[in-house]
Amino acid sequence: MSRVFNFSAGPAALPEEVLEQARDEMLDYRGTGMSVMEMSHRSRAFIDIAEQAEADLIELLAIPDDYKVLFLQGGATTQFAMVPMNLLDGAARADYVNTGSWSTKAISEAGRFCDVNVVASAESTAFDRVPDFSSWTFSSDAAYLHICSNETIGGVQFHEIPDGFSCPLVADMSSDILSRPVDVGRFGLIYAGAQKNIGPAGLTVVIIRRDLLGRAGPGVPSMLDYAVHAEADSMSNTPPTYAWYLAGLVFRWLKRQGGLAGIAEINRRKAAKLYAAIDASNFYTSPVVAANRSEMNVPFTLPDPDLDKAFLSAAEEAGLTNLKGHRSVGGMRASLYNAVPEAAVDALVACMAEFENDHG
Ligand SMILES: Cc1ncc(COP(=O)(O)O)c(C=O)c1O
Structure with a gap:
Protein backbone atom coordinates (compact mmCIF):
# COMPACT_ATOMS: atom_id res chain seq x y z
CA MET A 1 0.00 0.00 0.00
CA SER A 2 1.27 3.44 -0.75
CA ARG A 3 -0.53 6.56 0.31
CA VAL A 4 0.14 9.93 -1.26
CA PHE A 5 0.42 13.31 0.39
CA ASN A 6 -3.03 14.66 -0.47
CA PHE A 7 -3.40 18.46 -0.69
CA SER A 8 -7.02 18.33 -1.86
CA ALA A 9 -9.30 21.25 -0.96
CA GLY A 10 -12.18 18.88 -0.23
CA PRO A 11 -13.16 16.15 0.10
CA ALA A 12 -9.77 16.09 1.71
CA ALA A 13 -7.24 13.99 3.57
CA LEU A 14 -8.45 12.21 6.70
CA PRO A 15 -6.17 11.14 9.55
CA GLU A 16 -4.69 7.74 8.77
CA GLU A 17 -5.38 6.55 12.34
CA VAL A 18 -9.07 7.31 11.79
CA LEU A 19 -9.18 5.35 8.55
CA GLU A 20 -7.45 2.42 10.23
CA GLN A 21 -9.91 2.45 13.12
CA ALA A 22 -12.85 2.61 10.71
CA ARG A 23 -11.36 -0.33 8.81
CA ASP A 24 -10.92 -2.35 11.99
CA GLU A 25 -14.51 -1.64 13.07
CA MET A 26 -16.02 -2.05 9.61
CA LEU A 27 -17.49 -5.56 9.66
CA ASP A 28 -18.32 -5.90 13.34
CA TYR A 29 -18.70 -2.64 15.22
CA ARG A 30 -17.80 -3.43 18.82
CA GLY A 31 -19.55 -6.76 19.02
CA THR A 32 -22.78 -5.67 17.33
CA GLY A 33 -22.07 -8.04 14.44
CA MET A 34 -22.68 -5.30 11.89
CA SER A 35 -21.11 -2.23 10.35
CA VAL A 36 -22.15 1.24 11.56
CA MET A 37 -23.52 1.70 8.03
CA GLU A 38 -25.99 -1.13 8.63
CA MET A 39 -27.34 0.08 11.97
CA SER A 40 -30.59 1.81 12.71
CA HIS A 41 -30.05 5.44 13.65
CA ARG A 42 -32.41 4.73 16.55
CA SER A 43 -30.33 1.82 17.89
CA ARG A 44 -28.56 2.21 21.23
CA ALA A 45 -25.20 1.61 19.52
CA PHE A 46 -25.71 4.47 17.08
CA ILE A 47 -27.19 6.85 19.61
CA ASP A 48 -24.08 6.32 21.74
CA ILE A 49 -21.89 7.12 18.71
CA ALA A 50 -23.92 10.26 17.96
CA GLU A 51 -23.96 11.53 21.53
CA GLN A 52 -20.24 10.90 22.02
CA ALA A 53 -19.42 12.76 18.79
CA GLU A 54 -21.54 15.72 19.86
CA ALA A 55 -20.00 15.78 23.36
CA ASP A 56 -16.48 15.68 21.89
CA LEU A 57 -17.25 18.50 19.45
CA ILE A 58 -18.69 20.60 22.28
CA GLU A 59 -15.54 19.98 24.31
CA LEU A 60 -13.15 20.69 21.42
CA LEU A 61 -14.78 24.01 20.52
CA ALA A 62 -15.78 24.85 24.12
CA ILE A 63 -19.31 25.45 22.86
CA PRO A 64 -21.35 27.26 25.54
CA ASP A 65 -24.57 25.68 26.92
CA ASP A 66 -26.83 28.16 25.16
CA TYR A 67 -25.88 26.71 21.75
CA LYS A 68 -27.28 23.71 19.92
CA VAL A 69 -25.15 21.52 17.63
CA LEU A 70 -26.90 20.07 14.57
CA PHE A 71 -25.65 17.26 12.31
CA LEU A 72 -27.36 17.94 8.99
CA GLN A 73 -27.10 17.18 5.26
CA GLY A 74 -27.13 19.31 2.14
CA GLY A 75 -23.64 20.79 2.43
CA ALA A 76 -22.68 24.35 3.20
CA THR A 77 -24.47 25.36 0.02
CA THR A 78 -27.82 24.46 1.59
CA GLN A 79 -26.85 26.68 4.53
CA PHE A 80 -26.56 29.61 2.10
CA ALA A 81 -30.38 29.33 1.91
CA MET A 82 -31.19 28.00 5.38
CA VAL A 83 -29.51 30.95 7.07
CA PRO A 84 -31.80 33.60 5.55
CA MET A 85 -34.84 31.28 5.71
CA ASN A 86 -34.34 30.86 9.44
CA LEU A 87 -32.79 34.09 10.62
CA LEU A 88 -34.52 36.88 8.72
CA ASP A 89 -37.50 36.64 11.09
CA GLY A 90 -39.47 39.21 9.09
CA ALA A 91 -36.54 41.56 8.48
CA ALA A 92 -35.97 42.75 4.92
CA ARG A 93 -32.21 42.95 5.00
CA ALA A 94 -29.02 41.06 5.89
CA ASP A 95 -25.41 42.25 5.88
CA TYR A 96 -22.72 40.24 4.05
CA VAL A 97 -18.97 40.69 3.67
CA ASN A 98 -17.56 39.63 0.31
CA THR A 99 -14.08 38.13 0.56
CA GLY A 100 -14.21 35.78 -2.43
CA SER A 101 -15.92 32.98 -4.32
CA TRP A 102 -17.78 31.41 -1.39
CA SER A 103 -18.98 34.74 0.01
CA THR A 104 -20.16 35.64 -3.48
CA LYS A 105 -22.19 32.44 -3.67
CA ALA A 106 -23.68 32.99 -0.20
CA ILE A 107 -24.62 36.56 -1.18
CA SER A 108 -26.24 35.43 -4.39
CA GLU A 109 -28.38 32.82 -2.60
CA ALA A 110 -29.38 35.23 0.17
CA GLY A 111 -30.52 37.63 -2.54
CA ARG A 112 -33.39 35.23 -3.26
CA PHE A 113 -34.77 35.93 0.21
CA CYS A 114 -33.89 39.49 1.15
CA ASP A 115 -32.12 42.66 0.29
CA VAL A 116 -28.39 42.01 0.76
CA ASN A 117 -26.22 44.87 1.91
CA VAL A 118 -22.59 44.16 1.02
CA VAL A 119 -20.88 45.72 4.02
CA ALA A 120 -17.44 45.44 2.46
CA SER A 121 -15.96 43.76 -0.59
CA ALA A 122 -12.44 42.89 -1.67
CA GLU A 123 -13.50 42.38 -5.28
CA SER A 124 -11.66 45.48 -6.52
CA THR A 125 -8.34 43.99 -5.31
CA ALA A 126 -9.04 40.52 -6.78
CA PHE A 127 -10.10 39.18 -3.38
CA ASP A 128 -6.59 39.36 -1.98
CA ARG A 129 -7.63 40.39 1.55
CA VAL A 130 -10.26 40.90 4.23
CA PRO A 131 -11.32 44.54 3.87
CA ASP A 132 -10.21 46.61 6.86
CA PHE A 133 -12.91 46.43 9.56
CA SER A 134 -12.96 50.25 9.84
CA SER A 135 -14.28 50.51 6.26
CA TRP A 136 -17.34 48.27 6.80
CA THR A 137 -20.70 49.99 6.32
CA PHE A 138 -23.32 48.13 8.37
CA SER A 139 -27.01 48.63 7.80
CA SER A 140 -29.08 49.56 10.84
CA ASP A 141 -31.79 46.97 10.23
CA ALA A 142 -29.85 43.82 9.20
CA ALA A 143 -31.11 40.53 10.66
CA TYR A 144 -27.53 39.20 10.77
CA LEU A 145 -24.02 39.73 9.45
CA HIS A 146 -22.49 36.93 7.35
CA ILE A 147 -18.80 36.24 6.80
CA CYS A 148 -16.84 33.38 5.30
CA SER A 149 -14.03 32.88 7.83
CA ASN A 150 -11.82 31.15 5.29
CA GLU A 151 -12.14 31.45 1.53
CA THR A 152 -11.14 27.98 0.36
CA ILE A 153 -10.48 29.05 -3.24
CA GLY A 154 -8.77 32.43 -2.72
CA GLY A 155 -6.88 31.45 0.45
CA VAL A 156 -8.06 34.48 2.46
CA GLN A 157 -8.72 33.94 6.17
CA PHE A 158 -10.05 36.07 9.01
CA HIS A 159 -7.51 36.09 11.84
CA GLU A 160 -9.74 38.25 14.06
CA ILE A 161 -13.46 38.15 14.72
CA PRO A 162 -15.08 41.40 13.57
CA ASP A 163 -17.09 43.54 15.99
CA GLY A 164 -18.88 46.89 16.06
CA PHE A 165 -22.36 45.70 15.05
CA SER A 166 -25.38 44.60 17.05
CA CYS A 167 -26.94 41.77 14.99
CA PRO A 168 -25.88 38.10 15.25
CA LEU A 169 -22.71 37.11 13.43
CA VAL A 170 -23.02 34.13 11.07
CA ALA A 171 -19.91 32.39 9.72
CA ASP A 172 -19.29 29.87 6.99
CA MET A 173 -16.38 28.00 8.61
CA SER A 174 -16.40 25.11 6.15
CA SER A 175 -12.67 25.20 5.54
CA ASP A 176 -11.22 26.33 8.85
CA ILE A 177 -13.47 24.91 11.56
CA LEU A 178 -11.48 22.91 14.14
CA SER A 179 -8.17 24.25 12.81
CA ARG A 180 -7.72 26.61 15.78
CA PRO A 181 -9.60 27.62 18.93
CA VAL A 182 -12.51 29.99 18.29
CA ASP A 183 -14.70 31.96 20.67
CA VAL A 184 -18.06 30.43 19.68
CA GLY A 185 -19.86 32.84 22.02
CA ARG A 186 -19.10 35.68 19.58
CA PHE A 187 -21.24 34.01 16.88
CA GLY A 188 -24.97 33.57 16.44
CA LEU A 189 -24.47 30.70 14.03
CA ILE A 190 -21.53 28.76 12.60
CA TYR A 191 -21.87 26.26 9.77
CA ALA A 192 -19.46 23.96 7.99
CA GLY A 193 -19.54 21.24 5.39
CA ALA A 194 -17.68 18.27 6.88
CA GLN A 195 -15.43 17.30 4.01
CA LYS A 196 -12.34 19.26 5.08
CA ASN A 197 -11.60 19.20 8.81
CA ILE A 198 -14.56 17.20 10.15
CA GLY A 199 -14.90 14.00 8.15
CA PRO A 200 -16.33 12.70 4.90
CA ALA A 201 -18.72 14.60 2.63
CA GLY A 202 -22.44 14.28 3.31
CA LEU A 203 -22.51 15.80 6.78
CA THR A 204 -22.96 19.48 7.60
CA VAL A 205 -22.41 20.80 11.11
CA VAL A 206 -24.40 23.80 12.36
CA ILE A 207 -23.79 25.45 15.73
CA ILE A 208 -26.63 27.81 16.55
CA ARG A 209 -27.38 30.03 19.57
CA ARG A 210 -30.63 28.70 20.98
CA ASP A 211 -32.43 32.05 20.95
CA LEU A 212 -32.16 32.01 17.13
CA LEU A 213 -34.16 28.78 16.87
CA GLY A 214 -37.85 28.93 15.98
CA ARG A 215 -37.68 32.00 13.76
CA ALA A 216 -38.34 30.27 10.41
CA GLY A 217 -41.32 31.65 8.54
CA PRO A 218 -44.48 29.57 7.94
CA GLY A 219 -43.49 28.64 4.37
CA VAL A 220 -40.16 27.09 5.35
CA PRO A 221 -40.10 23.31 4.74
CA SER A 222 -39.64 21.44 8.00
CA MET A 223 -36.39 19.84 6.80
CA LEU A 224 -34.97 23.35 6.33
CA ASP A 225 -36.07 24.57 9.76
CA TYR A 226 -33.28 24.51 12.38
CA ALA A 227 -35.85 24.24 15.19
CA VAL A 228 -37.22 20.98 13.76
CA HIS A 229 -33.73 19.45 13.70
CA ALA A 230 -32.88 20.83 17.14
CA GLU A 231 -36.05 19.42 18.65
CA ALA A 232 -35.22 15.94 17.29
CA ASP A 233 -31.47 16.07 18.10
CA SER A 234 -30.77 15.91 14.34
CA MET A 235 -32.77 12.67 14.00
CA SER A 236 -35.89 14.18 12.54
CA ASN A 237 -35.14 12.03 9.50
CA THR A 238 -32.36 9.49 8.89
CA PRO A 239 -29.09 11.36 9.42
CA PRO A 240 -25.85 10.55 7.50
CA THR A 241 -24.95 7.92 10.09
CA TYR A 242 -21.60 6.74 8.75
CA ALA A 243 -20.31 10.28 8.18
CA TRP A 244 -21.42 11.19 11.72
CA TYR A 245 -19.53 8.16 13.09
CA LEU A 246 -16.37 9.06 11.15
CA ALA A 247 -16.63 12.67 12.34
CA GLY A 248 -16.70 11.29 15.87
CA LEU A 249 -13.48 9.36 15.21
CA VAL A 250 -11.90 12.55 13.86
CA PHE A 251 -12.95 14.48 17.00
CA ARG A 252 -11.33 11.79 19.17
CA TRP A 253 -8.17 11.98 17.06
CA LEU A 254 -8.14 15.77 17.46
CA LYS A 255 -8.34 15.42 21.23
CA ARG A 256 -5.28 13.18 21.07
CA GLN A 257 -3.43 15.95 19.16
C1 LIG B 1 -15.98 27.96 2.38
C2 LIG B 1 -16.92 27.04 1.66
N1 LIG B 1 -18.25 27.29 1.71
C3 LIG B 1 -19.13 26.51 1.09
C4 LIG B 1 -18.73 25.41 0.37
C5 LIG B 1 -19.77 24.54 -0.30
O1 LIG B 1 -19.86 23.38 0.39
P1 LIG B 1 -20.72 22.13 -0.12
O2 LIG B 1 -20.08 21.65 -1.35
O3 LIG B 1 -20.59 21.19 1.04
O4 LIG B 1 -22.11 22.60 -0.32
C6 LIG B 1 -17.37 25.10 0.30
C7 LIG B 1 -16.94 23.90 -0.48
O5 LIG B 1 -15.82 23.62 -0.70
C8 LIG B 1 -16.45 25.94 0.94
O6 LIG B 1 -15.14 25.69 0.88
Missing part, protein backbone atom coordinates in the same frame (compact mmCIF):
# COMPACT_ATOMS: atom_id res chain seq x y z
CA GLY A 258 -3.92 18.26 22.13
CA GLY A 259 -7.30 19.61 21.05
CA LEU A 260 -7.59 22.80 19.04
CA ALA A 261 -4.70 24.54 20.80
CA GLY A 262 -2.47 21.59 19.90
CA ILE A 263 -3.56 21.33 16.28
CA ALA A 264 -3.42 25.13 15.84
CA GLU A 265 0.26 25.12 16.73
CA ILE A 266 0.96 22.41 14.16
CA ASN A 267 -1.17 24.21 11.55
CA ARG A 268 0.64 27.48 12.19
CA ARG A 269 4.00 25.77 11.73
CA LYS A 270 2.92 24.01 8.52
CA ALA A 271 1.58 27.19 6.93
CA ALA A 272 4.56 29.28 8.06
CA LYS A 273 6.96 26.84 6.39
CA LEU A 274 5.15 26.99 3.07
CA TYR A 275 4.69 30.78 3.05
CA ALA A 276 8.36 31.20 4.03
CA ALA A 277 9.37 29.07 1.03
CA ILE A 278 7.12 31.13 -1.27
CA ASP A 279 8.36 34.47 0.07
CA ALA A 280 12.02 33.46 -0.03
CA SER A 281 11.84 32.63 -3.75
CA ASN A 282 11.64 34.91 -6.75
CA PHE A 283 9.83 32.14 -8.56
CA TYR A 284 6.67 31.46 -6.53
CA THR A 285 4.16 34.16 -5.59
CA SER A 286 1.33 34.31 -3.08
CA PRO A 287 -1.63 36.38 -4.33
CA VAL A 288 -2.88 37.19 -0.80
CA VAL A 289 -1.76 40.06 1.46
CA ALA A 290 0.36 38.72 4.33
CA ALA A 291 -2.08 39.67 7.11
CA ASN A 292 -4.96 37.64 5.67
CA ARG A 293 -3.21 34.56 4.35
CA SER A 294 -5.00 31.33 5.09
CA GLU A 295 -3.35 28.62 7.16
CA MET A 296 -5.64 26.05 5.51
CA ASN A 297 -5.53 26.82 1.78
CA VAL A 298 -2.34 28.22 0.29
CA PRO A 299 -2.63 29.36 -3.33
CA PHE A 300 0.57 30.24 -5.18
CA THR A 301 1.56 30.92 -8.75
CA LEU A 302 4.59 30.17 -10.89
CA PRO A 303 6.20 32.89 -13.02
CA ASP A 304 4.67 31.45 -16.18
CA PRO A 305 1.38 29.50 -16.32
CA ASP A 306 2.99 27.38 -19.05
CA LEU A 307 5.09 25.80 -16.28
CA ASP A 308 2.01 24.66 -14.30
CA LYS A 309 1.68 21.32 -16.03
CA ALA A 310 5.34 20.43 -15.54
CA PHE A 311 5.12 21.43 -11.88
CA LEU A 312 2.07 19.25 -11.31
CA SER A 313 3.80 16.26 -12.94
CA ALA A 314 6.94 16.78 -10.84
CA ALA A 315 4.75 16.94 -7.73
CA GLU A 316 2.83 13.80 -8.69
CA GLU A 317 6.10 12.00 -9.22
CA ALA A 318 7.11 12.96 -5.69
CA GLY A 319 3.80 11.58 -4.34
CA LEU A 320 2.22 15.04 -3.87
CA THR A 321 -1.26 15.18 -5.29
CA ASN A 322 -4.23 17.54 -5.81
CA LEU A 323 -2.13 20.71 -6.01
CA LYS A 324 -3.84 22.23 -9.05
CA GLY A 325 -5.42 25.60 -8.20
CA HIS A 326 -9.16 26.10 -8.57
CA ARG A 327 -10.17 26.53 -12.21
CA SER A 328 -11.36 30.09 -11.47
CA VAL A 329 -7.93 31.30 -10.31
CA GLY A 330 -5.35 28.97 -11.84
CA GLY A 331 -1.88 28.35 -10.42
CA MET A 332 -1.47 25.99 -7.48
CA ARG A 333 -3.26 25.52 -4.20
CA ALA A 334 -2.01 23.44 -1.29
CA SER A 335 -4.71 22.69 1.27
CA LEU A 336 -3.11 22.04 4.64
CA TYR A 337 -6.04 20.76 6.68
CA ASN A 338 -5.56 19.13 10.09
CA ALA A 339 -4.98 15.67 8.65
CA VAL A 340 -2.21 16.80 6.27
CA PRO A 341 1.00 15.91 8.11
CA GLU A 342 3.91 18.27 8.49
CA ALA A 343 5.99 15.79 6.46
CA ALA A 344 3.71 16.59 3.49
CA VAL A 345 4.63 20.26 3.72
CA ASP A 346 8.31 19.41 4.01
CA ALA A 347 8.05 17.25 0.91
CA LEU A 348 6.20 19.99 -0.98
CA VAL A 349 8.77 22.63 -0.03
CA ALA A 350 11.57 20.32 -1.19
CA CYS A 351 9.78 19.65 -4.47
CA MET A 352 9.22 23.38 -5.04
CA ALA A 353 12.92 24.12 -4.45
CA GLU A 354 14.00 21.42 -6.86
CA PHE A 355 11.55 22.60 -9.52
CA GLU A 356 12.75 26.19 -9.14
CA ASN A 357 16.33 24.98 -9.49
CA ASP A 358 15.48 23.23 -12.72
CA HIS A 359 13.24 25.92 -14.24
CA GLY A 360 14.09 29.19 -12.45
